[in-house]
Every structure is written in C-alpha cells, then in structure tokens.
Amino acid sequence: SGAARPRLTFLGTGYLGATYAICYAELGYEVLGFDVDEAKIAGLAAGVVPFHEPGLDELLRRNIAAGRLRFSTDYQEAAEFGDVHFICVGTPQRGDGMGADLTYVETAVVNLAQHLSRKALIVGKSTVPVGTAEWIEQLVGKHVAPELGVEVAWSPEFLQEGFAVEDVLRPNRIVVGVKSDWANGLLYSAHKGVFDLAATEDREVPLVITDFATAELVKVAANAFLATKISFINAMAEVCEVAGGDVTQLSRAIGYDPRIGNRFLQAGVGFGGGCLPKDIRAFQARAQELGAGEALRFLHEVDLINLRRRTRVLNLAADLLGRRSGPAGPDLSGARIAVLGATFKPNSDDIRDAPSLAVAGLLLKAGADVRVYDPEGMDNAKKASPDLTYEPTLNDAVRDADLVCVLTEWADFRNADPVALGDLVAGKKVIDGRNCLDPALWTQAGWTYRGMGRP
Ligand code: UGA
Numbered sequence: 001s002g003a004a005r006p007r008l009t010f011l012g013t014g015y016l017g018a019t020y021a022i023c024y025a026e027l028g029y030e031v032l033g034f035d036v037d038e039a040k041i042a043g044l045a046a047g048v049v050p051f052h053e054p055g056l057d058e059l060l061r062r063n064i065a066a067g068r069l070r071f072s073t074d075y076q077e078a079a080e081f082g083d084v085h086f087i088c089v090g091t092p093q094r095g096d097g098m099g100a101d102l103t104y105v106e107t108a109v110v111n112l113a114q115h116l117s118r119k120a121l122i123v124g125k126s127t128v129p130v131g132t133a134e135w136i137e138q139l140v141g142k143h144v145a146p147e148l149g150v151e152v153a154w155s156p157e158f159l160q161e162g163f164a165v166e167d168v169l170r171p172n173r174i175v176v177g178v179k180s181d182w183a184n185g186l187l188y189s190a191h192k193g194v195f196d197l198a199a200t201e202d203r204e205v206p207l208v209i210t211d212f213a214t215a216e217l218v219k220v221a222a223n224a225f226l227a228t229k230i231s232f233i234n235a236m237a238e239v240c241e242v243a244g245g246d247v248t249q250l251s252r253a254i255g256y257d258p259r260i261g262n263r264f265l266q267a268g269v270g271f272g273g274g275c276l277p278k279d280i281r282a283f284q285a286r287a288q289e290l291g292a293g294e295a296l297r298f299l300h301e302v303d304l305i306n307l308r309r310r311t312r313v314l315n316l317a318a319d320l321l322g323r324r325s326g327p328a329g330p331d332l333s334g335a336r337i338a339v340l341g342a343t344f345k346p347n348s349d350d351i352r353d354a355p356s357l358a359v360a361g362l363l364l365k366a367g368a369d370v371r372v373y374d375p376e377g378m379d380n381a382k383k384a385s386p387d388l389t390y391e392p393t394l395n396d397a398v399r400d401a402d403l404v405c406v407l408t409e410w411a412d413f414r415n416a417d418p419v420a421l422g423d424l425v426a427g428k429k430v431i432d433g434r435n436c437l438d439p440a441l442w443t444q445a446g447w448t449y450r451g452m453g454r455p
Contacts, residue, residue, distance in 0.1 A: 006189050009034055009082035011108045013044055013071065015051055015164075015274075015350075016125065016157060017088030022049075022056055023168040025063035027193030033071045034078040036107075045071045052349035052376050055165045079115035084123060084190045086155075087136075091126045093278045098285035100129055100278075109136050113143035116150055121186050123153045127219050127279060129286040133177060133212035153183045154212050155191075156219035161273070162347035169197060175208045177215025184209060223279040224299060229264045230271045231302040234309055237267035237453025241312075247453030248435050267453045269359060269407055269433035270309035272344035274352040277303070309452070310355055313433055314362045316450050317403055320429045333367030336426065338401040340394065341408025341433075342374035342381035349376040356407035357385050359433070363405075364388060373397035375410050395424055402427040409436035418445035 005028065010021040013035040021033035035041050043050055047061040063069040072078060078085070089104035105126060112122065122140060124133055137152040144150045154177035159167035174191050178184045191207075198205045208218070237247040247267045255262025271277065280299045287296040317323075317337065318330030325331075344354035351357055354377075364370045364387065371391045374381060378390055391397040394412060398404050398421055406413050414436045422428050428447040430437070435451045442449045 004189055005029055005192070006083035006186060007032070007081055008190060009078045009085045010088050011035075011078065011085060011112060012087065012089030012104070012126070013037075013040055014088065014090055015053075015161070016159070017086070018044060018049065018051075019053060019056060019159060019164045019168055020086065020088060020125070020157070021069065022060045022063060023165060024193065025066075025069035026059050027169065027197065029068065029190075029193060031063075031069050032078055032081045033069070034073070034075070035071075036073060038073050041071045041073050052347075053164050054162065054347065059165065075111045075115045079112055079117065079120075082120060084121045084186060085112055087122065087124045087126055089126055091128055091282075093281065098281050099289075100127070100282040100286075102128065102132065102135075105132065105136070106139065109139050110143055113140050113150070116144055116148060119149045119151075121151050121153055121183055121190075123155050123187065123190075124216075125155060125157050127156070127223075127275065127282075128216060129282060130213050130216045130220070130290075131286075133216060151180060151183045152212075153178045153187055154215040155187065156215060158219070158222060161350055162345065169194070170201075170203070171205060173206045173208060175210065175215050175218050177210050177212040179212070220279050220283045223276055224283055224296075224302075226264050227271055227276045227280050227306070228298070228302050230266075230276075231305040233265045233267045234270060234453075235305050238305070238308070238312075240453040240455075244455050245453075246455060248451070250453075266435065268309070268409075268435055269313055269355040269452065270306040272353040272355045272358075273350060277306070277353045310358050310362060312452070313359045313405060313407070313431060314366060316431050317363060317368075317405065318366070320403055320431065320448060320450060321427075330366050332363060334369075335367075335402045336369045336371065336400055337363050338391075338397040338404045338425075339363065339370055339372045339388075340374075340397060340404065340406045340413050341377075341410060342372055343377035343408050346408055346410040347376075349380055351377050351380045351384050354381075354408070356433070357381060357388075359405065359407055360388050361385060371397045371401065374408065375412055377408075395421075399424045400426045403429045403431065405431045405433055406437060407433040409434040413437075418442045418447055422446055 007030045009032045010017040011034045013033045021031050025031040049056045089108045091100040094101045133154045176187045240247040251265045254260050284296045284299050323330050339360040341356040372388050373391045430447050432451045439449045
C-alpha cells in the first residue's frame, strides 16, 4: 500500500540520480532530488532534463505536476524528507588516471549525516571501489549520534544511456548489499514499485540480497565483463584483418551459441563513455591495492585492444588515401576527412571518452582537415574538443571530403543514401568504424568501403 512506501531522496542529480529520482516518482514514490548545483536543480524543478535521454522529460514534468517529485539544494531539507537516501554523486577518475575519486561521495555523506535527526538508511549507488560501503558506514558513525540508528546499504545500478528509463523501471535484476533485516526490509519497500510493475506485466525481477563487498563488486564485474566481450571481438577483428576473415560473420556465428550470446559482440572502433573505460581502470587499481592485481591484469589488455582500434582507423585512413607513414605516424595533410559521429554511442549526447572524437583528434594531429557532424552531441563536443571543425549537417560534413569516416552508428548515418552522398564528396572512400553500413550498397554506388575486421 502507499502508506508503507518510504520517501526517497537521491543525492546528486547527474545522469544517474536524476534518472532514478524521476523514474521512482513515476513508480509512485514521493521523491526529492538533491544537488549542490543550484542551476541544475532550478532547471530540473522547472521541468528541464539537463542531458539527452529519451522519454525522461515527459516523466519529469508529469511527476512534478503530480506533486510526487521535487528538488532541493538544501541538505537539511533532504535529511528531513527521506527515509532512504540514495547516494548518486559522481566518482570521476582520479588525477593519476587510475583509481576513483571519492570526494563527492564523502561530501554528500558527511553533509547529509550531519543533518539527520531520525533513523534513516543511506544507500550507495555510485560506482565505487570495493570497500567504500564499509568506509561510508564509518563516516556515518563519526557524524551521526549512534542512538539514531542510521544504517548503510549498497544497491548498484546498471542503466545504459539511451535506455535508462526502461532500465530503471524494468531492470533485469536488483542487487542489494545489506547488514540487517531492517535495512533489507526497507530497501525492499524502496524497490517494491519495480516488483509491482513487473507483476502487472507478468514478469519477475530477480532480487539478489548479499553483503556490501559483493554488491559493490557486482557493478564493476558486470562492466568489466562487457568491456572484455567488446575487446574480445575487437581482438578477433585484428586477427581477421591479417587473415582475411570477416569479423561480423564470425561474431554472428559464435553468438548463436547461447553460452556466448550475440549481444555486445560488435567489433568496431571500440568502447567509450563515462563508465566502461573508467571502471576497468579503477577496478584494476583497486585490485592492485588489495593484493589481487594479477587477477585483473587481463583488463589492461582489454584497455589496450580497445585503444588500438582508434589507431587502426587512422592507419586505414592513410592507407585509403595512399599516404605514407613516417616515424611520427601517417601524414594526412591536405586531406579533407568527414567524421560522422561525436558521441560515444548513438541516441545519446554524451561525448565522454568517445572513440569518434578521439579518432577525429588523431586525424587532425596527422594534418587532415577534419569536419565533424553529430545529430545530438555537437554542443558537448564543441566544448570538449574546440580545436576540431564542426559542420551543421551531415551533407555539410561530407561535402568535398576525400574520405568519410562513420564512427558512431546513428540511424541517420546507417540509413544515409550512398548515391546522394557520392555526389557531394571529392573522393568516394568510406571507413565504416562501426560495421553499420551495407558494404554491397556502398560498393555498388561506387565507394571504396573499409569496415573494421572485414576484408
Ligand atoms: C554501460 C553498461 O552497459 C551499463 O550496464 C552500465 O550500467 C553503465 O555502463 C554504467 O556503468 O553506468 P553505457 O556506458 O551507457 O552503459 O554504454 P554501453 O551501451 O555499454 O556502450 C559502451 C560502449 O561500448 C559504447 O561506446 C559502444 O559503442 C561500445 N560497444 C557496445 C561496442 O563497441 N560494441 C558492442 O557490441 C557494444
């Protein structure tokens, strides 16, 4: 019943926290989203989602209007409001490039704890090094009177950009790390909306109840596995490239074995984004600290394979344009190259660690005149890589190009007409960095086509 439903706060209204706050309001909970960023909170309160995520704007406005969802920059208000406080702040890569920076987590927990005046549950959600939940428990112990009985728990999230609303409302599992029956029961109530929705749709959402360390590890283990799967197929692409095989057919053929599965088995220019690359590095660093560095040494290879895909595009470009490689790499001066895609994947405006932008940077450094276009990521890309040249449309980007590189598999690019584009370019040469084009179609239209790991 509604009465048994705890009130939820989400601290940190970045991508993760805002999505959860909005979706849990949609599930019927009373929700407060908290952030120290006044502008972000003002925007959300006015019904504006500060990032691109399909379906979220509408849910935000609907739930504000329904009175279930509000936003605040006041720790006191958050502390008074919530029965369960989810910590969703960022855990960026540390300055040394490896471990995770927990400054935001610490600030959020300490400030919240100092304002708590009744029993509540603090639940970590951010991706963190294993051991963080125990550390938070100690922090809370230092800042909250023990008689309040404030407890800590862990519940990782698995949402994918572009599918975040679905992933939150209809997750394929819920994982909780708890130490007491009280925490377990309260966290169940805090997720009951998800289980109830599943029941009305004749589905079941598996619930894994475990300890802190396992709950924390589930998240990084899942991302490490996904990254490994992608690098595995990209390693096969490398072998195909020298052996004359076709990795797309190889991937399809091995993917039919359900033990392998065909998802996350697309070879291309590699993985990027705010999670996979950062998480595998932080995971290695943490394992090293714990004395298990050897166990994750393969993740270093996963990273290297992934980064080699970017230089592969550069070398393919030189090859297609008939350029020689000097000791400093290929010289592409005078060549005009269209880079299609700036985001790390389609249906997102996120350009963090995007392979597309990294390749654009390599091409530029090699002397090419690079023209970038992306359907959603231009504003972010211009801020992150101001030295690149951006074009307002797909046609503008490819006009007079000697080479076209498709580096993010947006539908606009997949469905582009090679005949029409052929009339705009200076040279009909295309690198399909995501193996998302039909080689036959492009070849018939007179293009020289190069995919990743394809003959
Ligand atoms: C990833 C995970 O998929 C989520 O489960 C996880 O919750 C999230 O990180 C997180 O830690 O928050 P996301 O970063 O949104 O989600 O992106 P993915 O869809 O996983 O794609 C990552 C990268 O891998 C993209 O650059 C994509 O182009 C690339 N990729 C994906 C491939 O190169 N090949 C594939 O077969 C699949």
